[in-house]
Amino acid sequence: MSSLLITGCSQLLTLRGPVPRRGRAMRDLGLIRDGAMLVDGDRIAAIGPRRKIEKLPPARKAEKLDLGGRVVLPGFVDSHTHLIFPASRANEYEQRIAGKSYQQIARNGGGIRATVSKLRKSSPEALKARASACLLQFAANGTTTLEAKSGYGLDWMSEVKTLNVLHQLHQDQPLDIIRTFLGAHVVPREFQRRPGAYVDLLVHKWIPSIATAGLADFCDVYCDRGAFTVPQARRILSAARACGLVPRIHAAQFDRTGAARLAIELQAASADHLEQINAADVRALASSNVVCTLLPGCCFHLGMEQRAPARELLDAGAIVGLATDFNPGTSPTNSMPMILSLACSQLRMSPAEAISAATINPAYSLRLHDRVGSLEVGKYADLAAFDVADYREIPYYFGVSLCSMTMKRGVVVHPHNS
Ligand code: NIG
Ligand code: FE
Numbered sequence: 001m002s003s004l005l006i007t008g009c010s011q012l013l014t015l016r017g018p019v020p021r022r023g024r025a026m027r028d029l030g031l032i033r034d035g036a037m038l039v040d041g042d043r044i045a046a047i048g049p050r051r052k053i054e055k056l057p058p059a060r061k062a063e064k065l066d067l068g069g070r071v072v073l074p075g076f077v078d079s080h081t082h083l084i085f086p087a088s089r090a091n092e093y094e095q096r097i098a099g100k101s102y103q104q105i106a107r108n109g110g111g112i113r114a115t116v117s118k119l120r121k122s123s124p125e126a127l128k129a130r131a132s133a134c135l136l137q138f139a140a141n142g143t144t145t146l147e148a149k150s151g152y153g154l155d156w157m158s159e160v161k162t163l164n165v166l167h168q169l170h171q172d173q174p175l176d177i178i179r180t181f182l183g184a185h186v187v188p189r190e191f192q193r194r195p196g197a198y199v200d201l202l203v204h205k206w207i208p209s210i211a212t213a214g215l216a217d218f219c220d221v222y223c224d225r226g227a228f229t230v231p232q233a234r235r236i237l238s239a240a241r242a243c244g245l246v247p248r249i250h251a252a253q254f255d256r257t258g259a260a261r262l263a264i265e266l267q268a269a270s271a272d273h274l275e276q277i278n279a280a281d282v283r284a285l286a287s288s289n290v291v292c293t294l295l296p297g298c299c300f301h302l303g304m305e306q307r308a309p310a311r312e313l314l315d316a317g318a319i320v321g322l323a324t325d326f327n328p329g330t331s332p333t334n335s336m337p338m339i340l341s342l343a344c345s346q347l348r349m350s351p352a353e354a355i356s357a358a359t360i361n362p363a364y365s366l367r368l369h370d371r372v373g374s375l376e377v378g379k380y381a382d383l384a385a386f387d388v389a390d391y392r393e394i395p396y397y398f399g400v401s402l403c404s405m406t407m408k409r410g411v412v413v414h415p416h417n418s
Contacts, residue, residue, distance in 0.1 A: 002041065004410060005059045007050050008067035009035040011391055013355065014047060015074055015374035020291065020319040020364040026356040029391070035072070038062060039381040042409035047375055070404060071391050073355060074375050075144025075382035076336035079362035080272050080293055080323035083131050083148035084162045086118040089328045102302055102330065103226055112152070112186045115328055119152040128165050134334055135173055139414045141335045142384030142403040144175055145372050149220055151182030156206065159183055163215040174408040178366050180218040180248060181210045184228050184236050199232050203239040211243035218269065219245040223259035230258045237266050252276040253298070264288045270321065270365040274308045275299065282309055286316035291365035293321040296342035297331035310347035321365055322357040341398035351392040381410040
């Protein structure tokens, strides 16, 4: 097995410590100044101060990689993306700027259903090519693991097409992709007059088949005004849970329908969005193990005033995560550093809290915390190096790409082909 000694980490953020992170522990990044790491194959064999690591006998024989004084942290774990879609919706962006709301556009034939019509007609090859290009951008911004949802097919063939493309991508390119079935994204047009029949189809046919075929690990429901109700989401996610698919929920983005409480009731891995929750919801989430995955890219892109109560969640001791929600309707970004900037400037998270929320906590929400999310002996050598002097500069410089190197399982994946 090849051995690699990585030095030149002016700040090495290990994120070692308790999993998941809550409260004050979210500010502890396990920082080592002038750090080094010994990588054996795809795993971390040793990590600590350079002087100590350099002296280890295997370090002497190892290949050397000097990062020249960069800030190094675990590769980002992006726990909420809609990676597979056929085209942008820049036309809707322009309409929203001119004053139309996200819901008005959806009612007029745009929104999720517009993407669904296009995806149904797209070949798997075309979807894969588009997603592959996006994955290079994810890697270029320091992401090494991502979750990806179906949900733009909404018929059996197109949902399976999406999940199969995700499987191929997981095999063919370096980043790890965890699959979530989101058949309950919206009620498809052909079921618009009988949503109950669509829920029956999901519960009795599609979810058991997806689970049996091993096409996904998680099941998500968009539980909100204009999508699925709490009773429908309860049925869908209970069926998923019974088949071994772990629930995640799009909750309280536009309306406080009770989806956040449902996430707790069902012991969901994650409740995502949470812009509309109240103080009692904050308390309930804080005393649960549900990861509160905040998606500030949506508020930014949609120009929404109402933000998720990040400060309240953090201060109450909730497990807070951050993700891009990469999708063509509400958050067309694959930059976790941009999400960190928004989390700090708009949600008042500290840079350290934001980094914990972008690494170890989302790893926990994907049940991957034994392999990714922190830099510790035995875990994957998944890391991102930033061309900054201090980790706080990662969110501070917004909208610029300062990630100078990304490594996935011991292999440099950005810059590409170097
Ligand atoms: O997470 N809200 C539901 N799903 C996406 C939006 C998808 C779309 O508009 O295409 C979200 O924001
Ligand atoms: Fe989403």
